Amino acid sequence: MSVKAKKHLGQHFLTDETIAEKIADTLSFKGYKHVLEIGPGMGVLTKYLLKKNSTTHVIEIDTESVAYLKNNYLNLADRVIEQDFLKYDLTTVFKDEPFAIIGNFPYNISTQIVFKTLEMRDQIPEFSGMFQKEVAQRICSKEGSKVYGILSVLTQAFYEADYLFTVPPTVFNPPPKVDSGVLILKRKENFKLPCNEKLFFKVVKQAFQQRRKTLRNSLKTFNLSDNLKANTIFDKRPEQLSVTAFIELTQLIETDETD
Numbered sequence: 001m002s003v004k005a006k007k008h009l010g011q012h013f014l015t016d017e018t019i020a021e022k023i024a025d026t027l028s029f030k031g032y033k034h035v036l037e038i039g040p041g042m043g044v045l046t047k048y049l050l051k052k053n054s055t056t057h058v059i060e061i062d063t064e065s066v067a068y069l070k071n072n073y074l075n076l077a078d079r080v081i082e083q084d085f086l087k088y089d090l091t092t093v094f095k096d097e098p099f100a101i102i103g104n105f106p107y108n109i110s111t112q113i114v115f116k117t118l119e120m121r122d123q124i125p126e127f128s129g130m131f132q133k134e135v136a137q138r139i140c141s142k143e144g145s146k147v148y149g150i151l152s153v154l155t156q157a158f159y160e161a162d163y164l165f166t167v168p169p170t171v172f173n174p175p176p177k178v179d180s181g182v183l184i185l186k187r188k189e190n191f192k193l194p195c196n197e198k199l200f201f202k203v204v205k206q207a208f209q210q211r212r213k214t215l216r217n218s219l220k221t222f223n224l225s226d227n228l229k230a231n232t233i234f235d236k237r238p239e240q241l242s243v244t245a246f247i248e249l250t251q252l253i254e255t256d257e258t259d
């Protein structure tokens, strides 16, 4: 008996074992004891993760998949968390210990998965998995690229992001309409930003609200002094700013606000 694919849960089951193994191999399994797989489905990837990390945990929202996993992977049964990843408090399981995240992610919530990971970055040294190709490319893209945006800047502020390989729709059941892409995020050694991190998030999000406008226009809500607005950085549009430049911009705004 296999699990019937449910569209609203983004269920596209991977049928190619070689690709599943290749995805499992993207993690280094170093520097952390725990691995968490999001959305294991019928366990095609889980099987290879268990070979590398015998205490892999999985979090799955679908009751039918949970039953399948518990029946077919007896040694996994007490590490299957039947919960919505976006809502579940992971410290219940991992306390304050580090863990890696991996998955063939449900595409309908994939950006939210990245945002939750960024919130928990103190505990997540490594993150890898499969997204819709465009989303994976967006996360890894650099300044100047058409797809460079909020997700790219916020992720790359804390992680080195590498696009690894593309996966065609033909290796899924049912096949998705688009190509998929696998990426890896490795947390930077020094991932504490030299600026107010909350303000950094606000600045990046606000700057990309109107990506065609100069920062002088899009950051009006920050009530900046004329003196600061004369700085040539404000002539630029958000896609022209590297992550480092966004950090510098936040430092400038921080100083301006506190003057």
Ligand SMILES: C[S@@+](CC[C@H](N)C(=O)[O-])C[C@H]1O[C@@H](n2cnc3c(N)ncnc32)[C@H](O)[C@@H]1O
Residues within 6 Å of the ligand: 009, 010, 011, 012, 013, 014, 015, 038, 039, 040, 041, 042, 043, 044, 045, 059, 060, 061, 062, 065, 083, 084, 085, 086, 103, 104, 105, 106, 107, 109
């Ligand atoms: C693209 S499928 C991948 C399934 C399996 N890993 C594979 O590669 O065949 C995504 C999986 O995520 C699960 N899922 C969807 N939303 C979820 C959520 N909010 N929390 C946890 N799992 C979720 C789905 O039920 C499904 O099993």
